[in-house]
Amino acid sequence: xxxxxxxxxxxxxxxxxxxxxxxxxxxxxxxxxxxxxxxxxxxxxxxxxxxxxxxxxxxxxxxxxxxxxxxxxxxxxxxxxxxxxxxxxxxxxxxxxxxxxxxxxxxxxxxxxxxxxxxxxxxxxxxxxxxxxxxxxxxxxxxxxxxxxxxxxxxxxxxxxxxxxxxxxxxxxxxxxxxxxxxxxxxxxxxxxxxxxxxxxxxxxxxxxxxxxxxxxxxxxxxxxxxxxxxxxxxxxxxxxxxxxxxxxxxxxxxxxxxxxxxxxxxxxxxxxxxxxxxxxxxxxxxxxxxxxxxxxxxxxxxxxxxxxxxxxxxxxxxxxxxxxxxxxxxxxxxxxxxxxxxxxxxxxxxxxxxxxxxxxxxxxxxxxxxxxxxxxxxxxxxxxxxxxxxxxxxxxxxxxxxxxxxxxxxxxxx
Numbered sequence: 001x002x003x004x005x006x007x008x009x010x011x012x013x014x015x016x017x018x019x020x021x022x023x024x025x026x027x028x029x030x031x032x033x034x035x036x037x038x039x040x041x042x043x044x045x046x047x048x049x050x051x052x053x054x055x056x057x058x059x060x061x062x063x064x065x066x067x068x069x070x071x072x073x074x075x076x077x078x079x080x081x082x083x084x085x086x087x088x089x090x091x092x093x094x095x096x097x098x099x100x101x102x103x104x105x106x107x108x109x110x111x112x113x114x115x116x117x118x119x120x121x122x123x124x125x126x127x128x129x130x131x132x133x134x135x136x137x138x139x140x141x142x143x144x145x146x147x148x149x150x151x152x153x154x155x156x157x158x159x160x161x162x163x164x165x166x167x168x169x170x171x172x173x174x175x176x177x178x179x180x181x182x183x184x185x186x187x188x189x190x191x192x193x194x195x196x197x198x199x200x201x202x203x204x205x206x207x208x209x210x211x212x213x214x215x216x217x218x219x220x221x222x223x224x225x226x227x228x229x230x231x232x233x234x235x236x237x238x239x240x241x242x243x244x245x246x247x248x249x250x251x252x253x254x255x256x257x258x259x260x261x262x263x264x265x266x267x268x269x270x271x272x273x274x275x276x277x278x279x280x281x282x283x284x285x286x287x288x289x290x291x292x293x294x295x296x297x298x299x300x301x302x303x304x305x306x307x308x309x310x311x312x313x314x315x316x317x318x319x320x321x322x323x324x325x326x327x328x329x330x331x332x333x334x335x336x337x338x339x340x341x342x343x344x345x346x347x348x349x350x351x352x353x354x355x356x357x358x359x360x361x362x363x364x365x366x367x368x369x370x371x372x373x374x375x376x377x378x379x380x381x382x383x384x385x386x387x388x389x390x391x392x393x394x395x396x397x398x399x400x401x402x403x404x405x406x407x408x409x410x411x412x413x414x415x
Contacts, residue, residue, distance in 0.1 A: 003209065004233040005217055006193045010090045015125035018132040021093035028199055031101035033062065035195075041203035043215045044195065048073060048151070048188030049263075049290045051279055054195065057185065060175040061106040064183035068108035071160075071179055071186045072099050074115045074122070075144050077151030078261040078291040080404065083219035084189045086231045088115060088122035091193065092129035098192025100135060101199050106185055110138050113189075114156055117143045148262075148317035151291075152365050153178075153186040155319070166319040167365035190219055190292075211237035214278035218292055222247040224403045225254065225298035240267070240275040243294060253299040256381055260290035262310055262404070263370025266303075266381040286377070295403065302397035303382040304389045306404045307375065308333075308340040314371045324368035328359035332375065339386065342393020349386060353379065 009016060009024040016024070039055035046052045061068055072095065076084040088095060099111045115122050123143060130136040145165055149155045154168040157179050178184025187195075194216060198206050207215040214236045220243065223229040227248025234243055240257065244250045250257070257267045259277075265287035267275055275285055282288050297303065315333040318325035332355050339348045356372045363369060379386060389395070 003217055003235065005197060006087060006094065006190065006219060006233055007091060013086075013090060015090055015092055015128065018093055018129070021091070025094065025097075025197070026200060028097045028101060028196060031104045031199055033105060035101065035105040035199060036062070038198055038203050039195065042198045042206040043203075043213075044191070044198060044206065045214070045279075046188055047190035047194070047218060047292065049078075049288075051288065054187070054191055057175065057187070058102060058106055061108070061183050061185040064175065066182065067110075068103075068106055068183045068185070069179045070099050070103045070106070070108045070111045071153075071157070071174075071184050072111065072113040072189055072192060073151065073153060073156060073186050074113060074189045075150035075156055076116060076291070077148040078263075078293060079148070080221060080223060080261045080293045080295055081291045082221045083231050083292050085116075085119050085122050087189050087193060087219065088113075088119070089125040092122075092125045093133070094193045094196050095189045096126075096129055096133065096136060096139065097196035097199075098194070099139070099187075101196060102185060102187065102192060108185065110140070111136075112140045112142055112160065112179065114142045114144045114150075114160065116146045116150065118146045148314070149319060149365070149367065152367070155365070157184065157186075164319075166321055167367075169364055209235040211276075211278050211280070213280050218277070218289065220277070220289070220292040220294055222294045222296075224258075224296040225250055225301075226296050234277060237276050237278040237281065239273070240277055240294070241272050243277060244272075244296060250296040250298070255297045255299045255301060255303060258295040258297065258404070259287045259293070261293035261295075262314060263366070263374055264288075264290055264293060265373065265377045268381050297403050300397060301400055301403050302385070302395055303378060304340050304385050305394075305398045306402055307378040307382075308336040309402055310404050311336050311371060311375060314367065314374075318367055319364070322362070322364035322368075324359040324363040328355055328362075329368055329371060331355055332359070332371075336375075339390045340394070340398075342389060342391070344390040346390075348390055349379070 036055045044054040074084050126141050152167050155165050159165045174184045210216045254269050312333045315329040320326045359368045360372050
């Protein structure tokens with residue numbers, strides 16, 4: 001089965017009916033504990049950003065006693081990513097197949113699918129899919145806030161339990177005590193869609209694409225300075241250059257490519273021929289695929305303005321419940337704004353570097369770490385642009401619309 005796998009048979013950006021889904025994929029066999037070995041053999045890792053081995057995660061939940069829950073985390077808090085929304089609205093039955101199979105394997109009775117409130121087509125597709133399936137009577141569709149922290153699993157669980165959208169310190173981890181205080185398997189929609197296909201076709205089939213260390217395919221959102229922005233399903237290990245070409249090619253005058261979204265890493269043009277989109281290939285460049293985002297930035301854009309605005313937005317998305325988010329990120333965002341505007345006393349960039357070091361690895365969740373990684377990468381790739389802004393202030397490119405835009409529907413305060 002060649003690519004696409006997950007979006008096989010999808011036409012006109014509409015959801016596949018149950019009959020269409022079964023005609024393409026066939027019925028899914030019953031799932032039991034043997035699924036864990038199949039996932040281990042397939043080498044499936046989570047597609048939500050952490051790249052954690054899926055089989056290990058399922059085993060951890062299965063080993064717990066009592067009533068359990070499967071939580072499909074379709075919140076997709078990364079503003080530049082569209083992959084999960086596309087999958088939920090076009091192939092809802094494949095995601096439900098995976099969620100129900102995972103529930104059967106770990107001994108969970110309830111399945112909850114969290115979807116952003118501003119994704120009405122995905123919500124409608126899922127409600128329609130659940131109505132078609134007699135095996136989905138214990139599936140609940142839960143609209144959730146449109147906020148960056150909604151994708152953080154402990155914050156999402158707190159919200160669904162009736163509290164504020166704030167991460168919790170761990171342990172206990174969700175597999176120990178999650179939604180409604182039950183052991184909870186939290187998985188990304190794409191991960192579960194892959195699980196559903198591995199259940200049907202086996203681990204050897206899954207490994208027919210991808211690399212030895214990072215097998216299978218992945219969905220990525222390609223946007224920015226490309227002719228055909230959108231969601232692609234790629235074989236892991238694909239050259240970054242090829243992915244950009246498939247989107248119509250980048251601008252002739254490319255400034256850099258951001259891989260991983262707002263917690264991602266900037267790749268300079270000279271390095272593009274050496275970058276492959278898999279965990280091992282990206283690690284050589286200090287990057288990860290994360291939420292599956294590739295953004296091409298052309299030379300007409302101002303990277304300083306892009307980074308300053310993004311850091312200000314990330315600071316506003318934090319829960320402000322730990323020191324790095326209450327003090328560190330606001331200080332960094334404020335200093336960046338002064339550098340971008342040219343109000344620098346000659347020490348602003350040094351302060352930003354120092355504060356970034358103080359923020360890293362001290363937060364209550366991964367938001368401050370991701371923000372600092374994004375910032376440090378920008379300072380390494382665009383040193384001349386930052387220095388020029390510090391000396392002279394805004395450039396002509398600052399008036400351009402931002403490439404790293406934030407949807408207006410996103411909450412400015414996550415709490």
